[in-house]
Amino acid sequence: MENLQSTEKKDACPFCGAKLPPSARFCGVCGKKLLLTQTEAKILFAEKTTYAKALQNDPYANPSPDPNVVYEQELRELEPYLGKKETRYYYIKRFLDMIMEGGTASWNWAAFLSPPLWFVYRRMYLYGLLFGAASLVAMFFPLLTVLMLAARVCVGVWGNYLYMNRLFDLCDTGKAMPNTMRHEHIKKYGGEAETGIILMLGAMILLYGALFVPALAFWQSH
Secondary structure (H helix, E strand, O other): OOOOOOOOOOOEOOOOOOEOOOOOOEOOOOOOEOOOOHHHHHHHHHHHHHHHHHHHHOOOOOOOOOHHHHHHHHHHOOHHHHOOHHHHHHHHHHHHHHHHHOOOOOOOHHHHHOHHHHHHHOOOHHHHHHHHHHHHHHHHOHHHHHHHHHHHHHHHHHHHHHHHHHHHHHHHHHHOOOHHHHHHHHHHHOOOOHHHHHHHHHHHHHHHHHHHHHHHHHHHOO
């Protein structure tokens, strides 16, 4: 987490170095989202430093929470929005690895193999529709086909990070709601869109089937 929440410049953005107010959740310069505010980061840094110093003197000491546990507790707040139990385990582990390593890359095979279906299943509908539409257009343009392959790789690498940021945004919105409204918010925006992925898959099959012959004729004539 030291790369995400700088310990040398506690009042600066860990991504671009811009000065931040103590309660900032976003950097006003580079726009990156911060997992913790600067105030929260200072508290956790103090705990982490105390923990490290104590372990030097006594390897079996436990004077303060392990930072891994602290960050995992932060991520557990996302669980209601993650849906199925096996999904929660997978994504919480991936998110924790990214945070502790201070990175944004985390490979996701499902996101790479079928970005439109993965986006829709994870309720990121706009991304799914845009990617699906671009895939259809790419049937007629060779260069765009290559670009779409590169885009698939990008989604496979950074899809988890994009999804994590979306979940934090949903969680922040849900926290400000009364419990009854929050349950409805989770039901509407959280979990998996099983009906949506069936509709998306059906639409893709129909559209690809309808455009296959025109695309083949287009390629043969060029």
